[in-house]
Amino acid sequence: MLVLGIESSCDETGVALCDSEAGLLAHALHSQISLHEEYGGVVPELASRDHLRRVLPLTRKVLLEAGRELSDLGAVAYTAGPGLAGALLVGAGFAESLAFALDVPALPIHHLEGHLLSPLLAKDAPRFPFVALLVSGGHTQLMRVTGVGQYELLGETVDDAAGEAFDKTAKLLGLPYPGGPVLSKLADQGKPGRYKLPRPMLRSGDLDFSFSGLKTAVLTLVRDGKVAATDQADLAAEFQEAVVEVLAAKAVAALKQCRMKRLVVAGGVGANRRLRQKLDEAVRKVDGRVFYPELELCTDNGAMIAFAAMLRLRAGLAPETDAGHAFSVRPRWGLETREG
């Protein structure tokens, strides 16, 4: 079966085609980074407007690339949450009405389920069960994954997401938007250890995270005039090290707690080079292995939505849909509460 997947939960419009036999056939992405740049952050209304301009041309593009027709589609999947309500509604409205017109099911998919299953699209894919570390600008969670639709939350951030902490800290240092990736680039040029930042909740004994204190520690240093322009790289390096150390330590603790050897990393921060290095090292020490999605599928994308829908269909776990195509989006939606 051919599944079209549509992602529009934040500032990226992603559309993809996935076939139950041939796998991922095509995917296309439009990033809104330049649109939000002069605002210093994502403006939800502008994001929604742009999704509506992009979603149909991107759909045409993937069909053309894959050499398939609309009439070949067996289902249309879309991100129903969590995310920005207005942005989600664009993808949902387009997907539901396209499915209605084609008389095929429309499948609402959880954004994080898309992320945590996306490493299964890689050539070297992990088998179930595994521990998933979801780490992005909106989320930081550890999940125990025993199969499609079987997710147990092990721990999560109690305040900022890791990517959010990167972005906010970058802003404090006056780095250009989007701050996170710029901050980690700067960190590569600096030395950790010259500044001393805390490792929040490293020894809390649970699998939760907290990153807002790190940001405050950086703010204090900047306010006290302790960070000359030439010292910024060292501070960035120490900040990155602090985040990465905590993420790696908790990921290993989660593997131990679950008695598992496979760690799957997904989400935008999963593209961070230092994080990958640290995770690989730490997990190797406990005889485990780390699996990542293809680099281009770390950010939000349509491929993971089409793919998650396809896995659900294959497992006989298609999400419940309304035959009359009544639909709604869920800006706040816990993955664990999802019923198989």
Next chain:
Amino acid sequence: MSARTPLSKRILALETSTETCSVALLVDGVARQRSVPSSNGHSEFILPLIRELLAEGGLALPALDAIAYGSGPGAFTGLRLACGVAQGLAFGAGLPVLGVGSLEALAWGSGKPRIYAALDARMNEVYFAAYVVNGQEVQEVLAPGVAPAESVARPEGDGWFGCGSGFSAYGEALLRRLGPDLTGFDAAAVPDALAVAQLAAARLEFRPGLDPFEAQPAYVRQKVALTTAERLARGGKS
């Protein structure tokens, strides 16, 4: 300029720019409409209502000539819903689309000859426009704009009839501004899908509809956030 509804067009129309979710089907001169009040978005109603209407009309999407949508101005989320659903349906069924302004639909639906349409735009502003309906034709005499009620643009001449939620939200200010040029008003009037369908049908006599990817809302209010530079200039934080 639009002529009165010709009988030959088959059109599905959607209007969700206000808190009324409205869907209409115009087939060979026979009009059907469903409107439901829904304050919590319209996504749970719009496609089921369309299904109902198509079933009643006894036809499927590909038998239509076009999908029409209320393009705005109005509630941003509602505008995108109508437009996105029109895009999805039209793309899926291989149909053209056509956007019809919500203020124009309001004017047409009123049955009056000279209309000053005003919708609540929130943030102490109204969307406004003025139209003259001359028997078979709708003429725009004041293009859609957005402004505080006390400074909306005034059309020339008098004998205008006020329509739309702008007259309930900012009635006093609007009456002060438009004063004696106004003969009366209906603050409860809402743009509905039937008016959108009729105006679209008339327009399709003169020109073809659009490729669905060209369909976009007419937001009118373009400035929705301050840039970092603007915030700093106002003494705010970056």
